[in-house]
Amino acid sequence: MEALLYTTLKNKSVSCRLCHHRCVIKAGERGLCGVRENRDGKLSSLVYGKLIAGHVDPIEKKPLYHFLPGSRSYSIATVGCNFRCRFCQNADIAQMPADRKGMITGAETTAAQVVAAAVGANCSSISYTYTEPTIFFEFACDTARLAHEQGLKNIFVTNGYMSSDALTTIAPYLDGANVDLKAYNDDFYKEQCGARLGPVLDTLKQMHGAGVFVEVTTLLIPGLNDNPQELKQLAAFIADQLSPQVPWHISRFHPTYRLTDRGPTPVKTLETAREIGLAAGLQFVYTGNVPGDDGENTFCPGCGEMIIERRGFRVGAVRVKSGACALCGAAVAGVWN
Secondary structure (H helix, E strand, O other): OEOOOEEEOHHHOEEEOOEOOOOEEOOOOEOOOOOEEEEOOEEEEOOOOEEOEEEEEEHHHOOOOOEOOOOEEEEEEOOOOOOOOOOOOOHHHHOHHHHOOOOOOOEEOOHHHHHHHHHHOOOOEEEEOOOOHHHHHHHHHHHHHHHHHOOOEEEEEEOOOEOHHHHHHHHHHOOEEEEEOOOOOHHHHHHHHOOOHHHHHHHHHHHHHOOOEEEEEEEEOOOOOOOHHHHHHHHHHHHHHHOOOOOEEEEEOOOEOOEOOOOOOOHHHHHHHHHHHHHOOOOOEEEEOOOOOHHHOEEOOOOOOEEEEEEOOEEEEEOEEOOEEOOOOOEOOOEOO
């Protein structure tokens, strides 16, 4: 399928405008993501409708804690990614084109079939996740439009590297997003991910400004992005440039893919980061990948009482009504119905 958001250049080259890499692609070649190919001067998506995954997940798995808690989300992905994270959690599918000589695989699926599957599984939303949804943007757009027509909400779980044009295109159909803010350090982005920090910060501000409900996740990796001063800067960015009510998820790292030279994140490091976030004024800071930790729960910013209890992906009582604490009436940001 012909891709969206590209410009034709001389000698049948094209400039892809989908993400901030802004790849210039010669005829017969692919962009950095490995799934967009210049075919005789026209940019084509190689993964349109080729799903590598289609599963029903708890919304908490995304993770989204303030978006229809306790609901189910139909999650889809194709192969490919525009990052090269050394710690990729889904490398077998995200890095497939890069690691397996351009290999593209997936089951042929229509947008209508995805929406029908979501409705049939009693899901409240469709999540574009597991890999980077920007790289299967055309299919995500078509699916998201149909999903809205059926009363389903749409969620991106994303690295935040999409272009402003891409975000403007999808924003009318995008209800929520969890954005990975992997570090507050440009060197980390360059060395560990093959990207830059600035565009991610820009996307977060544009997304929040467009009315998309945003939650942020940072995977804390020992010795790479867990410096307390850097975490203070990251938390301050969320609080000051977005909102103190934007939830921040701090997740525990486990060795994987090409980053196996260090152990899992100490729980104490997560606790310290959570304290930093709260001290910066963030009202909702969560610890991830530590089932049973008190940092999984939601506490009211007004009365301090627990208003959503969690253990892993299981949700207990939800004491939030019409965007406010059911106990004291304090505002609690989120999508609740």
